[in-house]
Amino acid sequence: MLRQYELVDLVKSYDPYADEDALNRAYVFALKKHGSQLRTSGDPYYSHPIEVAGILTKFKLDSASIIAALLHDTVEDTDTTLDEIRDLFGDQVAQLVDGLTKLAMIEQKSGSSKQAENFRKLLLAMSEDIRVLLIKLADRLHNMRTLHFCPPEKRARIAKETLDIYAPLAERIGMQEVKEEMDEIAFAELYKDAHDSIVARLNFLREQGSDIVPKIIKQLEQDMADNGVHCTITGREKSPYSIWRKMQLKNASFEQLSDIMAFRICVDTVADCYQALGIIHSKYHMVPRRFKDYISTPKPNGYQSLHTGVIGPYDVRIEVQIRTYEMHEVNEKGVAAHWAYKQGQRTEGKNFRWIRELLEILDQAQNPDEFLENTKLEMYNDQVFCFTPKGDLIGLPVGSTPVDFAYAVHSNVGDTCVGAKINGEIKPLRTILQNGDQVEVLTAKNQHPSVEWDRFVVTGKAKAAIRRYVRINKREQF
CATH class of the missing domain: 1.10.3210.10 (Hypothetical protein af1432)
Incomplete structure (x- = not known):
């Protein structure tokens, strides 16, 4: 104490x-x-x-x-x-x-x-x-x-x-550090057998190649130094919980997961990030569909980093994350890393878009249980990033449709949505959006939410708004 x-x-x-x-x-x-x-x-x-x-x-x-x-x-x-x-x-x-x-x-x-x-x-x-x-x-x-x-x-x-x-x-x-520690303790408590099994396999791998992480770090440091990039490199195994989540999502066994080791390269500037990425990609084979640029399109919580998967030194498949020291501080500590009140500003939660969206769901939910169900949908999600015609970025859960996009722009846009153009082409409202899609929502003043939408929308905000409209409509009919 x-x-x-x-x-x-x-x-x-x-x-x-x-x-x-x-x-x-x-x-x-x-x-x-x-x-x-x-x-x-x-x-x-x-x-x-x-x-x-x-x-x-x-x-x-x-x-x-x-x-x-x-x-x-x-x-x-x-x-x-x-x-x-x-x-x-x-x-x-x-x-x-x-x-x-x-x-x-x-x-x-x-x-x-x-x-x-x-x-x-x-x-x-x-x-x-x-x-x-x-x-x-x-x-x-x-x-x-x-x-x-x-x-x-x-x-x-x-x-x-x-x-x-x-x-x-x-x-x-x-607050990544806090999240990971909570996840680990809860995982060990709720799914003890799965947790113990993954830990045992990680221990076995560690014994097999006990010095592989320092060796890979040394080689990556040499690669960066040869190209004049000043950096700090750390490496670690992914946590048992994140490995288990990946096994669930991909329906894969532990042995099928390859990138259970992640290496982090911290550099001084954004330009250095992309230079380091170029060095990694020019020397090592990149694993398809494993590259993500969260620097140009940050996650909604402010997270910024370049992620890539490569067949790295010693033919080991690894994940590499590249970011500046400042990004790393924000990624680990989140909101707390750049406190608004240090400049004497207000610390109102309403300044955060995701809190405003949860408040909107709260407004529309019929009871606390429905609110909880919809907010869980809102919080648990791997993101796809889509653009409005003006170039504004909207982050949505994987599996989202143009109706989810419309509600993310504004509740009124969602309520009056009649159609959507995706990358300039008119598409059905149940079309699943992909990363980088440009979405233009078509609206009509006399349009109202449809009961059918509830079957294919995935965001909590869209579900809450549609259900609220249906409830109000039923009341008016009787």
């Missing part, structure tokens, strides 16, 4: 003007209020909020977030009131703690709609201030790290909720 001075030093290391006095007071306040309370593990309860605050320092969060993390369970689990927190630590901290307390209260309710209602509240809280989500993710991550102390049925429920909701949210906000 972090000591008081260690936590303060960590915050001061990236924010020299942090309110040292408030941080110290919050640490002592949490210690006193939680007193002799214990966690399931038998550890003092106050170790949890302190660890959550510690996780947030890795993402260089502001002192208001660190203080809110220290206090996040005080209103719910002790005799502390929100007014008391407001008086001692100010409005901003009180608002964050209030958002987190409301969430915690719903989490304890039982019933089938609990998970959905919980997510609904989280969305509303993070639309006010995105930092609520970051603290919640750190809270969930620490709870996952201590999951093995819980009884089996509780472990399974928490792991499933993490895999369904919190890990995709971490990915949406770009």
Whole structure:
């Protein structure tokens, strides 16, 4: 557990003007209020909020977030009131703690709609201030790290909720490190046999070619140096969960997966990224359909990198990711890497397009369960990137149709959609869009959503809007 001075030093290391006095007071306040309370593990309860605050320092969060993390369970689990927190630590901290307390209260309710209602509240809280989500993710991550102390049925429920909701949210906000750790712990809990089998095979491969990763790194470094590219190269095996996901998606066995090793090349500039890519492709055979350029078309969460698959040094098939150091920082830490409030701007979640889209689904859903189903669709997706006639980029899940595209542009465009031109040709509305398609949506004022659309659309936003129209229409008929 972090000591008081260690936590303060960590915050001061990236924010020299942090309110040292408030941080110290919050640490002592949490210690006193939680007193002799214990966690399931038998550890003092106050170790949890302190660890959550510690996780947030890795993402260089502001002192208001660190203080809110220290206090996040005080209103719910002790005799502390929100007014008391407001008086001692100010409005901003009180608002964050209030958002987190409301969430915690719903989490304890039982019933089938609990998970959905919980997510609904989280969305509303993070639309006010995105930092609520970051603290919640750190809270969930620490709870996952201590999951093995819980009884089996509780472990399974928490792991499933993490895999369904919190890990995709971490990915949406770009916090890759957090997502991967959550995925791994949840995977080991929910699919133990699959997890153990993949780990055993990875161990076997490691023993077979124990020095292959350093050898490949050395060769790639030599390739870059010979061409005057300054870089840092790291290599690692893909995580058991990401290997398992790939096996599921491709319906392939472990042995059929070739690129279970990934190498990352970090360089200074974007030009260096493309130069490094040219060096790799000119020396090694490229694997067809494995190249992706997320620099010119970033993922919706801001992720940027070049990905390619090649038959690399020593004839080993590998994945290579090439990015700048700055991109790497953003890719790993996400939203937290370039904080809006550092420039004194607002931290409203509504600034993020995907949160606005989830809020729109919330508006249109009939009940919490339907909302959860549609938002899961919205969050879990491998992307295809399509363009509007003006050249704007729209990211959609694989399998999307022109109707999904229309709703992604605007709800009104979706509602009044009558047809679509894909790359200049009129195509049926159920056509599946491909990467790079240019889509022009044709609309008519008197057009309304069709029940048929619900059978082929794949985005949560489109499904929610269509179902809402159908519901309203039925009411009017009766």
